[in-house]
Amino acid sequence: MGALPLNRRAFVKQSLACTAGFAWAQEAQTTSLREAGKEKGLLVGTAVSNAQLQRPNFTTLLAEQSSIVVPENEMKWQLIHPAPERFDFTRGDALVSFAGTHDEKVRGHNLCWHEQLPAWFNQLATPQNAADLLRHHIREVAGHYAGRIQSWDVVNEAVHVADGRPDGLRKSPWLRLLGPQYIDIAFRTASETDPRALLTYNDYDLEQDSPEHEAKRQAVLSLLRGMRDRNVPIQALGIQSHLKAGPKVSEWAGFHRFLEAAERLNLQIFVTELDVDDSALPGDIAERDRQVADLYRDYLQNVLRHRSVKAVLTWGLTDRDTWLNHFKPRQDGMPQRPLPFDADLKPTPVFYAMQDAIRTAPAR
Numbered sequence: 001m002g003a004l005p006l007n008r009r010a011f012v013k014q015s016l017a018c019t020a021g022f023a024w025a026q027e028a029q030t031t032s033l034r035e036a037g038k039e040k041g042l043l044v045g046t047a048v049s050n051a052q053l054q055r056p057n058f059t060t061l062l063a064e065q066s067s068i069v070v071p072e073n074e075m076k077w078q079l080i081h082p083a084p085e086r087f088d089f090t091r092g093d094a095l096v097s098f099a100g101t102h103d104e105k106v107r108g109h110n111l112c113w114h115e116q117l118p119a120w121f122n123q124l125a126t127p128q129n130a131a132d133l134l135r136h137h138i139r140e141v142a143g144h145y146a147g148r149i150q151s152w153d154v155v156n157e158a159v160h161v162a163d164g165r166p167d168g169l170r171k172s173p174w175l176r177l178l179g180p181q182y183i184d185i186a187f188r189t190a191s192e193t194d195p196r197a198l199l200t201y202n203d204y205d206l207e208q209d210s211p212e213h214e215a216k217r218q219a220v221l222s223l224l225r226g227m228r229d230r231n232v233p234i235q236a237l238g239i240q241s242h243l244k245a246g247p248k249v250s251e252w253a254g255f256h257r258f259l260e261a262a263e264r265l266n267l268q269i270f271v272t273e274l275d276v277d278d279s280a281l282p283g284d285i286a287e288r289d290r291q292v293a294d295l296y297r298d299y300l301q302n303v304l305r306h307r308s309v310k311a312v313l314t315w316g317l318t319d320r321d322t323w324l325n326h327f328k329p330r331q332d333g334m335p336q337r338p339l340p341f342d343a344d345l346k347p348t349p350v351f352y353a354m355q356d357a358i359r360t361a362p363a364r
């Protein structure tokens with residue numbers, strides 16, 4: 001595991017000094033994202049994979065830049081629960097231990113989702129045993145990490161308006177097995193198991209100006225209101241923030257209304273998986289970087305106006321590791337550039353946009 005740099009500020013200066021295109025003019029502004037966030041009472045961090053944790057130059061940067069981390073895949077059912085009676089905490093433990101060493105908080109991701117379920121689940125789960133399976137999983141996993149998790153994504157992506165149900169819920173395996181009550185079961189079990197973690201509902205496509213995003217915002221709000229009415233324990237809303245750059249610029253009016261409505265429900269808000277899909281932008285790197293960074297700045301300036309937003313995590317720290325190259329590949333075959341550091345671990349315009357937005361945000 002990489003040692004912590006002796007002087008965080010010196011490390012950033014050093015990496016910036018090597019960056020072509022970013023002159024010393026930038027130097028005065030180069031505190032780490034972690035430090036910039038700290039001045040505003042904001043946690044800042046990233047998703048991390050176990051493979052990345054094996055790379056010393058990466059872990060140095062990670063320790064320097066992040067006050068909160070989340071495992072990209074390592075706590076999902078498929079990896080942590082490989083057989084009905086077997087749990088494998090090795091990879092999750094490695095990140096939790098790294099975070100402890102470097103004074104970082106950890107988000108847990110996630111306890112209940114329609115994807116990345118193990119193969120045995122489909123063979124074994126029935127309407128009769130599904131509630132017990134879900135409770136057993138949550139008791140084991142949230143129990144193993146109890147007291148060490150800042151917030152758990154208890155249920156991930158339960159809303160999918162395009163599935164056509166009046167309540168907007170996704171026709172996921174969990175819904176088919178248990179009906180809508182699976183959500184309440186998951187939150188109640190998580191609350192009994194780790195009452196210290198902030199229990200979070202996490203979802204995507206909630207941010208931008210489009211009829212699809214607006215419909216999803218309404219469906220998520222009605223889910224959250226229903227949970228409050230039923231006294232289901234929930235303390236936070238996770239807004240994934242997988243944004244897409246393109247010709248249409250958002251003005252965020254619907255998003256602000258949505259955040260205010262979530263605040264009236266007394267929820268903290270976390271930006272949990274921020275990145276920008278640049279597959280609709282032209283290939284030219286300088287132009288692409290500019291548009292991606294502009295969207296980051298604009299989005300963060302808007303979302304951070306809300307003091308209820310307590311954490312911002314990107315979905316990966318460096319462009320080398322982005323999931324977008326696999327899930328939203330560019331048609332021209334060029335790699336995407338969605339994150340604050342490039343494939344050589346040098347800061348990109350996104351890094352500076354994040355810094356600006358955090359520096360100009362109100363303290364919380």
Ligand code: XIL
Nearest residue numbers: 072073109156157204240273315323
């Ligand atoms: C993604 C990971 O980044 C990939 O490595 C994996 O193959 C699939 O899942 N929303 C989520 C995350 O909540 O768990 C997803 O992570 C990205 C979308």
